[in-house]
Amino acid sequence: MLIPATTFADSFSMNGAAFVPSDVAVSGNEYITTSGTIKLSPTYGTPSRYHYVVPMTQSSMTHIEIGASGSADVCLEYINKANSTDIGDLGCASGNGSSSYQIVTTSFTGYDPSGYYYVLLLELNGSADALYYVTLY
């Protein structure tokens, strides 16, 4: 991972356990949190969703990086400030399905904090899925 240190002067990072579970994930006991990470419960195997509002402190962002296992999937959703319409995914980083720890980085364009606000959406889909961290820079 060769990233100029200067790019992190304006970055956002969080550990997986800080994601806010959806009401369905809570009521279904779909997940566990351990050592700062979030993992799908071994007894649960369909998509389980979690969110986090991204503080609007970044002037620009072009990459989403995750440390994960399995097929954990993190997307940066952008929402219109004027009418709160969820436009869709600006960028996503997804695990390759391996149960081993992996770092995945995806680039995106179009970040515009003047017109949109942003939410990270995490999906866990299988028993090997875990999210350790996500960084936006």
Add this chain to the structure above:
Amino acid sequence: MKKSIIVMCALLATSVAGASEFDMPAAACTPDAPAIQNNRYTITGSGAVTHAGAQTGLITLYCPLSATISAPGNMEITWKSDLADVLNNYVNVSYIKMAKSTGAISQVKFESSTSGTNNNTVQVTSGTFTDTYNQSAYVYYVRVDLMRSSTAHSVTFYKVTVW
């Protein structure tokens, strides 16, 4: 991932008082799975977290240090407790870093209510630490553990500041 209807269970708000300081009120931290699923916690009007009603047991909060700040060397916590008991009644706060290369975590700084004044008044305590701050190699967060094993006692966590 297809477009999703987003239900925000809670609006998490981090505040950055300055380029070199990070404040996180307890209510903005994310409770761990057992605390949520067992309805163990409640949030007070001032944004503090404490045990709900007759609930006992461990409440763990995860407070991500999401913003970019200058290299910190201090952690200050605000809390309240009426009993110092390292096993049964405490507020323990750990500043932790997670290595991006492996996902492994290590504790940088630890503070506990059990080493402070436990007279059921609000306490502000702080400590220093030395650590190489590298946001390109680590993700940083604060873990808070609130524990009471008896409804005869109480613990409350208000906020953490790292600078």
